[in-house]
Amino acid sequence: MMVFQIQGTTTTRRRTSRPFLLLLLLLLVLCSCYDDAVVVAVQRPQLTHPSEVRALQAVRTSLNDPINYLTNWGNGGDPCMSNWTGVFCYNTSTSEINDGYLHIIELQFINMNLSGILSPQLGKFSYMKILDFMWNKLTGTIPKEIADIKSLELLLLNGNQLTGSLPEELGSLSNLDRIQIDQNYISGPIPKSFGNLKRAKHFHMNNNSISGQIPSELSKLPKLVHFLLDNNNLSGYLPPEFSELPNLHILQLDNNHFDGTIPASYANMSELLKLSLRNCGLQGAVPDLSRIPRLAYLDLSWNQLNGSIPSKKLSDDITTIDLSYNNLSGPVPANFSGLPRLQRLSLENNSLSGVVPSNIWQNRILNGTEGLLLDFQYNMLSNISSSLNLPSNVTIRLQGNPVCQVANQLNIVQLCESQGGSEDAPEGSRNTPAQCLSQSCPEYYEYVEESPVPCFCAAPLRVGYRLKSPGFSDFLPYENLFEIYVTSGLSLDQYQLSIVSFIWEEGPRLRMYLNIFPEFNNHSNTFNESEIRRIRSLFTGWKMRDSHTFGPHELLNFTLLGPYENVVLDFPKSGINKGALAGIVVGAVAGAIALSAIMTIFFMRRHAEKLHTISRKRQSSRVSIKIDGVKDFTFGQMALATNSFNNSTQIGRGGYGKVYKGMLADGTTVAVKRALEGSLQGEKEFLTEIELLSRVHHRNLVSLVGYCDEEGEQMLVYEFMPNGTLRDHLSGKSKEALGFAMRLRIALGSAKGIMYLHTEANPPIFHRDIKSSNILLDSTFTAKVADFGLSRLAPVPDMEGTIPGHISTVVKGTPGYLDPEYFLTHKLTDKSDVYSLGVVFLELLTGMQPISHGKNIVREVKLAYQSGMIFSMIDGRMGSYPSEGVEKFVTLALMCCQDETDARPSMTDVVRKLETLWCMMPESDTGPSNSVDAGSSNGTSPSSFSGTTNPYMSSDVSGSDLASGVIPTIAPR
Known part of the structure; x- marks a missing residue:
């Protein structure tokens, strides 16, 4: 029975509702009669097993859900029939289970900002295959009761704050394919019982505090492919028995504390693709690994290895050889020549002597995306085997060698100078065809760069993705192969994938942001819900085949914005047998016909008063x-x-x-x-x-x-606001171009408005949607921040008077302006507004949009700054400008756009720095300027801060902050 209760004008509403209630009663009678007629022939839908319902309630009780993802749990509906968030159930039409109940097959809670503990009642899900709590804030220990889930295939607990040791009982999970507990605080030894996980392929336990000896029992795992335990406290000897693992592709144990040498038996690992033992305290000689046929990545750096480098040639697949920071001696072997895929050879900080063999680079033919880094710094090399003929994409580093004492005679001075910066040469972004430049996509839509249809705009799915142990040092030569790998795994065309950005992280690991677009013949320019679910399930279920080149991967986030905001990601929870389905469909059709007739009569009667009723309802119900x-x-x-x-x-x-x-x-x-x-x-x-x-x-x-x-x-x-939006003036819609002084004044006004929200409003406010189209300009070009529809009040003190540093909330905002940390963690802070305003500052300087034609403004400007080409990015419509002032403004903008929240200045600091910069401005016209001096864009403006000292003291941002690595190296698209 439906009950409508709206305050106000009660008498009139009762009178006009009576016919409707009578008709509604008729409908219920008809449906009831129909149900009674088919009840014999139609089986009612099954319900979730009662023990699993109780287990779900226990799981919910043990969790804190600040963003209210789980609000539909326990609302009276059945978990499998009522789409409980994160709960996925067996399809009864295909399942072999036939006990009259539905059973849970997956629990997926990736990146929901959940805290609390894992309930021991998880062990009650006897038929579950996937348990996914990745990227939350769970504490406590891993319950041993999980071992009761004998069907479990994926145990995904990485990215939490779990403590304690690994339960010995987990070794009984005979169907387990993947165990991911990386990035927690797990301690204690690896249980010997894990040697019983005969179907396990993936051990991802890096970045914990796991200690003790690696059990030799693990060498009996017939399917083990990836063994990642880097950044732990492992000790003892490397088990020589690992050479018996028939399918091991990656052995990654960096930053542990082993004793002894690298077992010579490791040369017999016929399937090994990557061996990474960096900073493990290992001694002895470098083993001869030339018999490993497809070895692609070798890192033995930061150990105590001695003796000479083996002279036999490694695999032709090798991309990376890092033997730096050891005690190696003897010559640089000639066998490093003729390696067709070599990207990086690092031999620095050893005691190598003799000649640098030039055939290492002279025998290589490099295409436009390939590069070769040869680092020989701080050895005892005294000569080069022949005269240099160095291609532009080959980098050699010789600083700290005796050969540099005769650098002038050998014409190698540039090779002996200190060389820093990126080791992964970036590629420029693809450009959208010129005919698209005059157009623009709607908000949340972007150009599909490689679409067969020119200038095709579509709404992408935005995916955070990470390669956990790639087999290369430079991504660019593998970029096209990566696109083919991902799109073939997702059953998409290659043009539907765009790599928005990628950045190397410690590990090294490669984090990416991907856009996945719908097909060009999809006239709605969006994915339908079933396709979104299908794509997400391929990521969350690790259903894409493993790649030898790209190694293990993980989903960081799957964010739905714009037209996808209301998509329900949960799959239909159950299937129904054909007889039941037929009965339900017939009943639904009959009910729909009856309802249609009733509603037609109802709306004809109510049409005249419809709009007035809506108004009264809204005004009286809220x-x-x-x-x-x-x-x-x-x-x-x-x-x-x-x-x-x-x-x-x-x-x-x-x-x-x-x-x-x-x-x-x-x-x-x-x-x-x-x-x-x-x-x-x-x-x-x-x-x-x-x-x-x-x-x-x-x-x-x-x-x-x-x-x-x-x-x-x-x-x-x-x-x-007669002068419209800031975006209008920067895009060229306005005939009046803004000079640098006016742009700086707009930046200062905007910052002051946001600083007021952060520090003077009571309680403070986080705007959450700072962008140039939300900064309006009045008749005097005074900047005013607008559009508070997404704003949130700042956290209030708790019972103990402590003010939380963030708000946990669903990600909302505009792509290109979103704080990356907020995007990943759902933690909104005042620094999220700082990031967005930093993007606006970059718009003021360059005239670019945040994301346009495959280019991301933050990455483009960072790259230009680091390469000394920042003035090539300045908006040519700005006219003359003081080069020093522009550089300081750029520096401040990039500090605001740091990926890490703590690295950004507060809004108060931003205002103070802008005021200091404004005070240094020469007296000039601060209004719009129609005269554009094309020569000023190279930084040779006649205006400057003449007669002034550096306005930034040590506490302020300086160019050296960026040069020293405060701004991370990011390869743009």
């Missing part, structure tokens, strides 16, 4: 928003102010709807933001903006004049 100083306008007043929303009064539009210029009855000019039906601007955002703007007042924040909430409409009425 909290009052009557606020002093904010006027409640009628729909008629808004229509009169905008000439019935005539197109001639429209001044903008966005995902929420359109913006009109209007004039109120008292002559006040206003901007009216009118939400379209079904727009992204929901009721919550509408109320949030009214509530927040009514109580914040600052010259750099847009003022709310009033609102309209009737006739089924939502409108916000702002003070009118």
